[in-house]
Every structure is written in C-alpha cells, then in structure tokens.
Amino acid sequence: MEIQENTVVTLSYHVRKKDEEGELVDFSGQSYPLRFLFGTGKMLPYFEEQLKGKTHNETFAFRLPADFAYGKKDESLIKTIPIEEFTEKEGYTKETLEVGAYIRYENSEESQSGKIIDKNKKEVKVDFNHPLAGQDLFFKGNIISVRKASFEEIERQHHIEPDGIRFQ
Structure with missing residues (x-):
C-alpha cells in the first residue's frame, strides 16, 4: 500500500x-x-x-x-522581559533563569515557551522562536x-x- x-x-x-x-x-x-x-x-x-x-x-x-x-528566525520573537515578572511562586529562581534554560512565560496576554539567551540583574532576554x-x-x-x-x-x-x- x-x-x-x-x-x-x-x-x-x-x-x-x-x-x-x-x-x-x-x-x-x-x-x-x-x-x-x-x-x-x-x-x-x-x-x-x-x-x-x-x-x-x-x-x-x-x-x-x-x-x-x-521558518526563518523572527527577530520580533526575541523579547526582553523585566526580571521581576518572574517569581518563585511560579517556580522560577535564580538557578532556573540561567542563559540556555528553556522557560514557560505567561502574562495576561500570552503564554509562550522560549530559551533564555541573555540575562542581567534587571531583565531576561528570551528567544521565543522554535528551537529549529x-x-x-x-x-x-x-x-x-x-x-x-x-x-x-x-x-x-x-x-x-x-x-x-x-x-x-
């Protein structure tokens, strides 16, 4: 067949x-x-x-x-998020917010999975493109x-x- x-x-x-x-x-x-x-x-x-x-x-x-x-990498899907939007009650700690980690980010408008590509004391830069x-x-x-x-x-x-x- x-x-x-x-x-x-x-x-x-x-x-x-x-x-x-x-x-x-x-x-x-x-x-x-x-x-x-x-x-x-x-x-x-x-x-x-x-x-x-x-x-x-x-x-x-x-x-x-x-x-x-x-698809191609979409630069608009790379977002900088204030670090205070991540709280321990949601399971995020300093250890889980490390460059290279995959996270689930939710706010009142959307829910997305992404990879942390950069981080400093004030914000986290996340790539929400598909990994491939x-x-x-x-x-x-x-x-x-x-x-x-x-x-x-x-x-x-x-x-x-x-x-x-x-x-x-």
Missing part, C-alpha cells in the same frame, strides 16, 4: 541540521517508531509531501529547507509499514496504537 491521505504510516528516521553530516537533532528507531495518520495537517506539509507514494520497507532521504520546516527556526533539516529513514486508517482514526484525525491506547 502506498502512503496517501487516510493511511497510517509507521517509520524510523534521523533528522539532522543542514545535511546528512549535520548535528543529530532527533531520531525515532525501530523500537519506538514514529506513527501518524497521513494528511491530517499534524506533520509538516513538506515532510508529508516527500513521503507520499512511498511503500513498506522503502527508504527516504531529503532536505527540508528552513522555509518549509519551522532558521535551520535546514535533513531527514533519512525507512518506512516500516503503511496501512489503511480505520473509520475511527479518520473520524478522530489521529491514529490508534496497536495496543488500543488512543492518543488525542
């Missing part, structure tokens, strides 16, 4: 920054493969486009340009299986695990 809309795809993969020799950023092996319902919009569209038509046991390797992955924004990605892997989705999976817009556990 070919990968197409309303099929459940199971695959193993490695994703690296830039090219086949780049830094490994994620992988999913044979023991814990990636499984998803194709065509629901939950995966990157260009990623799905590269897999369409492939079948069981086929391999794949492709570059995903930053524009088709997580601005990065070309290289995917390489193997199609483990392709099957027709069940009516329930299509209705829910999500696959059902073989052991019956349902993920939302």
